Amino acid sequence: MPRFNGVELTPETITATHAWFANNAQACIDEAVSGAVRVNDLSSYVAWRQQDIDRHRAGIGGTSFAFLQRAYYIQTGESVPLFA
Numbered sequence: 001m002p003r004f005n006g007v008e009l010t011p012e013t014i015t016a017t018h019a020w021f022a023n024n025a026q027a028c029i030d031e032a033v034s035g036a037v038r039v040n041d042l043s044s045y046v047a048w049r050q051q052d053i054d055r056h057r058a059g060i061g062g063t064s065f066a067f068l069q070r071a072y073y074i075q076t077g078e079s080v081p082l083f084a
Helices: 011-034 042-057 065-076
Strands: none
Touching: 011 042, 011 065
């Protein structure tokens, strides 16, 4: 399992983090489709975000700083600043 900020992230946390990123991507799609947020090319944007959803639902990825930072937050409730 990956470690972040000295904490071993559990399989449950990794799964929850993938779900968070998939849900966030879906929320981005919903905002764009509703018109609440404007994007230049809606169909390309939706396809791009859908790929992100599919990847996270499959448990692929999860090595970026943002992913590990979110996982750490989900597991500990603490937010690690980018610049400390």
